Structures are given as C-alpha cells and as structure tokens.
Amino acid sequence: MRCQLQTLARIVSVVRTPAGGRRPSSPAITRTMSTKSTGLMFQLKVNPVSGNSEWVVIKEEVDDVSPEPMLATTSYLDMLNDSPRNRAYRTAIDRTVTKQCHVLDIGSGTGLLSMMAARAISVDDSSSYKGMVTACESYMPMVKLMKKVLRTNSMNHKIRVYNKRSDELEVGVDIASRADVLVSEILDSELLGEGLIPTLQHAHDKLLVENYKTVPYRATTYGQLVESTYLWKLHDLYNNEANVADGIHLVPKGKGGILRVKPQQFAMHCDVLGEEIRLLSEPFKIFEFDFWKRPDSHGETQVHIKATNDGTVHAVISWWVLQLDEEGKIFYSTSPKWINCPSTNNGLSSSHSGTRDWCDHWKQCVWFTKGIGLPVCKDEDVCMDATHTDISISYEFNAHSQRSEVDYHELSTQDSHITLSPERIAIYGDNHRRLTMLKAINYALKGKESPLCVVADDSVFLSVVVAHVSKASRIIPLFPGLGDKGSQYLQAVADENGYSMDRVQVISTRKQLTMNDTHQNKIDLLIAEPFYFGAEGMLPWHGLQFWSKRTMLDSILSEDVFIMPCKGILKACAMSLPDLWRSRCALENIEGFDHTMVNTTLGACGPSSDSPCIPFFIWQCGEIKKLSDTYTIMEFDFLKPLSSCHGKAKVEFTDAGVCHGFALWIDWVMDSSTDIVMSTGPDQRYWKQGVKLLAEPLKIAPGICSTVIEAYFDSASGELSVNNR
Structure with a gap:
C-alpha cells in the first residue's frame, strides 16, 4: 500500500517530491530506510561535490540525549511557525475531542496535534482522564524529538508514541481498540501528494470506529484559468526554441515530448507574479474530499468554466480550502492573495479569506496547458476534465479547443524522453543564454581541428552544441544523472542537428575515465554548464561537482586544455x-x-x-x-x-x-x-x-x-x- 508518504515527504523526497512536498534543503539528506529484522534506521547521505553516497546508521539514543541535528533543513519550522494553521487546528480539536475519546494522530511530527488532543480530553478534570491519544510517526529522529517535547510539556504519560507508519499499526497488538477521532496534517500544496487518500482508506478499514470524527473534516480544491508568458516559458520549449536563431534544435519538430516537464501540478508562490498573471476566469470548484468517510482512489469530474476575458490559457492555478470542523466554522485556505474570499460561491464564511501570512510549506499549484496554450474568448464555455488518483490531481481540456503546435504523445515507450524541471526548460529556451553559451563554445573550439571534448555534467545542450558546431570533434558526455536516457536523447536529435552518433560516446561516470576510453587521446575541452540532473533544488554550490570531476580527470587533460567554466x-x-x-x-x-x-x-x-x-x-x-x-x-x-x-x-x-x-x-x-x-x-x-x-x-x-x-x-x-x- 502506498500509504503515508506523510512525514517522509517532509524529510527525504529529493528523488521524487510531490507538488509542494517538504523536501529537505540540504543535499546531504536524500533517503531514509529501516530494517525490521535489526531495528536499525539508515539514512542515505550524499557528498554534494563528489556525488558519492553512503548509507549511515542513525543510532538509537537514550531519552535524555538530544537527537542529532539532522532535521535542520526540513520545513517543520515553517509549518510550526504558521500561526493561522496552529490556531485553526487547536480550535477544531477543542470542539471535536471529548473526555472519553480515543484519538489517533497520524504523522505526529513534534506531537503538537497530539498534545492539543490530550489537553482537550483532560481540560475539565484531569483526575477523570479516561480518554487516550495514540501518536504514530514513522521517522525515528522525529520520534525522539517528539518524546522530548512531550516530556517538557508533561504530556509523555498521556500520549502513546509508536515509531511506525499507521498502516503498520494493529488493533489488539499495538493499540487496544479502534480510535474515535482521527487528527492529521498529511497535506501538501496539491493536497494529495503526501498520501492522504491511502492513509484515510487504511485508517477507515483498520484503525477507526464506525462513526468516527476527523480533524480536518473536509477539503475542497479550487482553480482559476490564467494567462502568463512567464508560466508558458516554463514548459513549452518547442515553441520558445522556434524564436531562437542559433540553429540548435533541442526539441525538433515531431519530437515535442522528448524534453518536457512532468505532467503534474507544480507548487509555486503565485502572488509574486503579480502583473505577469492575467485572470481569464472566476475561481471554480474542482474536487471535494470528505475526511470522515472512506475516500475513493480515483475520481473524475467535468468542470464548465465561463471565460471572463479574451486571451490564452497558459495554466490552471489551484489551491484548497480546509474545513476543520463539522459545523463549518473553522477554515484554512491556501488561495492566492488576489482571492478575497475563496469560498464565496460555496456557502462558507466570508471571514475566511486568502490573506494568510507567507509560508513555504503550502503554496499554490500550477498545471501547464499544452503547447502554446488554449485560446479563449470572453463568455466562452471552457470544458475541463479533472482526474484524481490516490496521490495527484490532473486536468485536461477538450482536444478540439486545445491549440498545440506539436504532438506531445508521439514518442513510443522505448524512446527515452527526459523529464526536466520547469526552470531548466525555461533556461534551455532562453535566447540570450543560448547565444551566450554558443559564443563561449565557438571561442573554446577556435584553432582546434579535431578536438576531444568531455561534457562533465548532464547538459544535453552543450553536447548538442559541440556536435553541431564542430563537425570534426569527438564528444564524450558523462551524463552522471541522465545516463542512458541522455545517450538515447542525443541519438534521437542527431539528424536534426547535423551530427552523427559515430562522434558521440556516452560513458557512465560510475567508472573512472581513462586513456583507454579516449583511444589514448587527451582531453582538449572539458566543459559543463554546470547542471546536474535531479539536483535542481540543491544549494548553488552543488555545481562544484564539476571541480571534483575536473580533478579526477587531471592526468588525461591536455596541456592546453580549455576548461569551461574556468x-x-x-x-x-x-x-x-x-x-x-x-x-x-x-x-x-x-x-x-x-x-x-x-x-x-x-x-x-x-x-x-x-x-x-x-x-x-x-x-x-x-x-x-x-x-x-x-x-x-x-x-x-x-x-x-x-x-x-x-x-x-x-x-x-x-x-x-x-x-x-x-x-x-x-x-x-x-x-x-x-x-x-x-x-x-x-x-x-x-x-x-x-x-x-x-x-x-x-x-x-x-x-x-x-x-x-x-x-x-x-x-x-x-x-x-x-x-x-
């Protein structure tokens, strides 16, 4: 069961991060695992320069010793500093939890919601404390921190803590009975990306009584059609490249999906775009998820939207409104600030507006329309199909009205398309940057008749440029992150860029490059952007991997080698x-x-x-x-x-x-x-x-x-x- 990405999504999701997922800021922490047979917890740490990684043991520590400061780069602080969130949860828990309740807190973090529930149970008369609180938290360093918080607040004897995912808890083994109330905060910017649906499904089936209560009670997702040149440039490399006059075709005609962003919602602070966004519709309701009943893993709805202006729909901006109590008096919204009242048309209180403080753990989400966008006229009815799985929400517009200059689905499954971040797509489509890089490459190649060029990063752009500009060059892309996908991409675009793969040899960086790989020739050009696939969210100095690779290749560099960047x-x-x-x-x-x-x-x-x-x-x-x-x-x-x-x-x-x-x-x-x-x-x-x-x-x-x-x-x-x- 794909249950409970909840806390791990906040800690470790470097390889796959849900929209708005709580990814760590540090390149040192990437993945956590445990072994049930030994009870040990391991953490994968990556050297940001060498790229090498190793599993290290997270040692179990006695209760009076502080945990290692390995949580310092997560977004827990941002979440705990969100006063409107904290206040909304406290008020809803006080209204929902009674003295006789058994409360289950899933993904407990520091234990804040558990302590709120325990206080609500015992607030009237601590001597008649008959309820109980069960907290489950899968990440061991956070469990140790939570226990310290509970002791400091004299709550350790009121809350039972389990270092497990909720789908590992068993009634009659771990907990004596099913819970009456579920409290949780397993939401990301998209709503579903931290495993909300599978978590609720398992809890409904295995851990909760028949007529259980929940905090939150319900969540509703909303959207709005927008026009934005900036957002368009983040995904449509094909049409942006058409305006570049350098002769390079990273996305040739008929192969529009070969370099693309993942078809998903991307978490983004949309308020800052300000004048760069033109609204083309009023807000519209998309999905409603009731926490108090078993959710479906799949859902579909068709939304009819009236266009409010002429323009081109480049994206759907979406957000959610959380109803925390059953009565419908306590709300929390992630709407952009231009939404004065995100729930005006849905019967919710006008006092709950989108004027929350800035926070990074919950943003808005952006879904890109295909190609150059969807043209609309004022008062036109736009039909949008919305679909949700157990972890994501996606949109599709009617095919007859979607104007796209390129087929995004023409690649067969054996052709390896490359999925890049929106920012990398925009970089590759930037006219000034491309011409500047081309100038640098031309200068580097000046006077070299048949140079051996090693591309030391994951830059498909540099690999294509060198092959296109220097017909006699031999190119060795190392592609440390792209690997075979990079090789297949270069093969796919070779004809359109005027080079033969006979001159290109992709060599995995898992092995040390030697003179045998270069046919006893020394390297004339060692170049990089630098760009390392999968490291876009890392600190800027992650690009110093290039320096490490240059050092490893020192013995096979020619005396007059051109190193770029220098x-x-x-x-x-x-x-x-x-x-x-x-x-x-x-x-x-x-x-x-x-x-x-x-x-x-x-x-x-x-x-x-x-x-x-x-x-x-x-x-x-x-x-x-x-x-x-x-x-x-x-x-x-x-x-x-x-x-x-x-x-x-x-x-x-x-x-x-x-x-x-x-x-x-x-x-x-x-x-x-x-x-x-x-x-x-x-x-x-x-x-x-x-x-x-x-x-x-x-x-x-x-x-x-x-x-x-x-x-x-x-x-x-x-x-x-x-x-x-």
Whole structure:
C-alpha cells in the first residue's frame, strides 16, 4: 500500500517530491530506510561535490540525549511557525475531542496535534482522564524529538508514541481498540501528494470506529484559468526554441515530448507574479474530499468554466480550502492573495479569506496547458476534465479547443524522453543564454581541428552544441544523472542537428575515465554548464561537482586544455527577508505548548542555534529588499585541482532597513578572456540561491554600518559553511 508518504515527504523526497512536498534543503539528506529484522534506521547521505553516497546508521539514543541535528533543513519550522494553521487546528480539536475519546494522530511530527488532543480530553478534570491519544510517526529522529517535547510539556504519560507508519499499526497488538477521532496534517500544496487518500482508506478499514470524527473534516480544491508568458516559458520549449536563431534544435519538430516537464501540478508562490498573471476566469470548484468517510482512489469530474476575458490559457492555478470542523466554522485556505474570499460561491464564511501570512510549506499549484496554450474568448464555455488518483490531481481540456503546435504523445515507450524541471526548460529556451553559451563554445573550439571534448555534467545542450558546431570533434558526455536516457536523447536529435552518433560516446561516470576510453587521446575541452540532473533544488554550490570531476580527470587533460567554466565566484548580498525569517525563527509557545527545545535540532534562527544555508528562489520569498551591493566572498579556480578554500568580505549596507540574512550564489565564469559569465543570482529567476539567515534581525540605520561574512569550503565533505560577524 502506498500509504503515508506523510512525514517522509517532509524529510527525504529529493528523488521524487510531490507538488509542494517538504523536501529537505540540504543535499546531504536524500533517503531514509529501516530494517525490521535489526531495528536499525539508515539514512542515505550524499557528498554534494563528489556525488558519492553512503548509507549511515542513525543510532538509537537514550531519552535524555538530544537527537542529532539532522532535521535542520526540513520545513517543520515553517509549518510550526504558521500561526493561522496552529490556531485553526487547536480550535477544531477543542470542539471535536471529548473526555472519553480515543484519538489517533497520524504523522505526529513534534506531537503538537497530539498534545492539543490530550489537553482537550483532560481540560475539565484531569483526575477523570479516561480518554487516550495514540501518536504514530514513522521517522525515528522525529520520534525522539517528539518524546522530548512531550516530556517538557508533561504530556509523555498521556500520549502513546509508536515509531511506525499507521498502516503498520494493529488493533489488539499495538493499540487496544479502534480510535474515535482521527487528527492529521498529511497535506501538501496539491493536497494529495503526501498520501492522504491511502492513509484515510487504511485508517477507515483498520484503525477507526464506525462513526468516527476527523480533524480536518473536509477539503475542497479550487482553480482559476490564467494567462502568463512567464508560466508558458516554463514548459513549452518547442515553441520558445522556434524564436531562437542559433540553429540548435533541442526539441525538433515531431519530437515535442522528448524534453518536457512532468505532467503534474507544480507548487509555486503565485502572488509574486503579480502583473505577469492575467485572470481569464472566476475561481471554480474542482474536487471535494470528505475526511470522515472512506475516500475513493480515483475520481473524475467535468468542470464548465465561463471565460471572463479574451486571451490564452497558459495554466490552471489551484489551491484548497480546509474545513476543520463539522459545523463549518473553522477554515484554512491556501488561495492566492488576489482571492478575497475563496469560498464565496460555496456557502462558507466570508471571514475566511486568502490573506494568510507567507509560508513555504503550502503554496499554490500550477498545471501547464499544452503547447502554446488554449485560446479563449470572453463568455466562452471552457470544458475541463479533472482526474484524481490516490496521490495527484490532473486536468485536461477538450482536444478540439486545445491549440498545440506539436504532438506531445508521439514518442513510443522505448524512446527515452527526459523529464526536466520547469526552470531548466525555461533556461534551455532562453535566447540570450543560448547565444551566450554558443559564443563561449565557438571561442573554446577556435584553432582546434579535431578536438576531444568531455561534457562533465548532464547538459544535453552543450553536447548538442559541440556536435553541431564542430563537425570534426569527438564528444564524450558523462551524463552522471541522465545516463542512458541522455545517450538515447542525443541519438534521437542527431539528424536534426547535423551530427552523427559515430562522434558521440556516452560513458557512465560510475567508472573512472581513462586513456583507454579516449583511444589514448587527451582531453582538449572539458566543459559543463554546470547542471546536474535531479539536483535542481540543491544549494548553488552543488555545481562544484564539476571541480571534483575536473580533478579526477587531471592526468588525461591536455596541456592546453580549455576548461569551461574556468572559475566559480561565490557572491553574496545582504537582504531584508521578513517573511522567510519569520517562517524559520525560533519557536517558543505554540498554542500553549513549549517548543523551545526543538530550535537547535530544527535549525531555527535564534541566539542559541545556528541556522543552516537553505536553498530558495529569492524572488518567491515574500517581501524582499536588497540592502547592499554584491560582494565576492571567494573564488574556486577550476584550472587547478580541487582544494579547500576560505574567503570573506566586508559588507557595507547601502540602504536603511532590517537585514535578515544573506543571499548567496555562484557566478560561473565561462571564459575569463571574453568575460562570459553566467550568474545564478537573485535577479535570475530560474536558479535557487542559498540563504543564510541571521540569528537575530539587524536594524540598519541610515549611514550605518557594515558586517563581515565569511565562508569555508571543505573539499573532503563538499560542504560550504557560511558565518557572519
């Protein structure tokens, strides 16, 4: 049973992250597993530079020892700092739970909902406490943290904690009886991606009484048709590439699905798009999910939508409204802020609007329409088919009205299409960037008659460009993440780009490249973007894998080898980030429960803990403001082998305000002689930056002041630490 992606989705989903899933910010944590035979828990840790990984044992610790701070890069802090959420759950639990209840809390986290339930049971007379609370949490480090929270709040004797998924609990074995009330928070931005439906199904069948109650009570999903050139560029590489005059065809005609985004909803902060979104419909209801009865794994509905403007539908923006109590008085909405009342047409209270604080654990979702979009006229009836599975929701418009310049389903199953992130699709369709990279490649190839070129990352673009530009070159793409899919892609687009696969040899990086692989020839060009498939959500310095690979190939590089990029420059800028800082600030009292003991483990911003660097799209961080110029912290010289390095800079503030931290990124110097630089800074929407938040916000008065930021890169671990003073 695919049950309970709930907590693991918050912790580990680097390889597959549901829309809005709580993916970790750190590249070090990727997957967790346990073995029932030994009772051991393992965690897969990845070196962000070498790319190597190993399973490490998470040791069981005695109760009075704090857990290892391995949870510091999850979104638990963001969720626990969401006061409207906490208040809504507390109020609904107080109204639902009675003194005689057996309450089951699935995916308990720090135990907040369990403690709310236990308090509701015993609030009138603690001496007549007859109810019980069962909490199940599958992730062992979180279980240890939860037990510490329960002890601090004198709740440990009122709540029974199980280190299991709920589908592993057995009545009569683990718990004495079925539960009367289910409380849970296993929702992602799409609603279903953390395993809500299979979890409810199993609980209904095996763990709950016949007429059980739930908090939340119901969830309703809504959508709105929008026009947005920005959103269009995030998925339609074929039509964007048609406007590029470089002769490269990453998506040739008739092969439109060969490079594409996954057909799914993508979690995104849509408020920030502002004027870049044009609304083409009123909000419309899509699905309703009742938590108090057994849900279906599959559902379909047809929605008829009246267009409110002429335009082109590039996307469906969706959100959900949570009804937490049976009476319909307590709601929580993830709607964008332009929705003044997300439930006006559905009989819900107008006091529950979309004006919640910025938070990152629940965003809106975006579903892209195919190709160049769906043209509509004002007052036209648009028919949309919506389908849900047990973990996702998808949409389809009537085929006769969907205008697409390319067939997205023409590839047979044996043809390996490549699924990329929306940002990578937009990067590959960016005219300026493509022409700049082409200029750098032409310069690198100048004077080389039949060069041997190694593409050291997962860049299909660079592989195609070199093969297209230099007809005599021999190309070895390493494709550490794409593997065979990359090879099959290059074969599929060879004819349209004027090269033969006789000159291309994809070699897996699982083995060390030797002179035997190069037919005793040394490498003339070693190039990368750098881009590593599957690492788009990582910190910017994950691209330093290129430096590690360059070092491994040192013995087979020619004396006049051209290395691109030749340098990486770590840049920083002081930022005002009030929304992001608030979402990760130190916890104190949450609805009457002390959470101060979790701050260090969760990496909260505060005097007693050191917050980690976390990856974010700065432009999606709510309210933002630059408070300084851009400063160079240190440089990574790729012309030399990999080495540890240290750097610092004195940051002078240029504007008054409140500094909450620093944005950090890497500018990749493709060629120093031609000053070709590819920046991944805050002004570039398609890359995540690293964010180092201050322990305490720093108020900047006019004419004041400065601070020092320094960084240390450890070549052995691949970690980059950042501090300020």
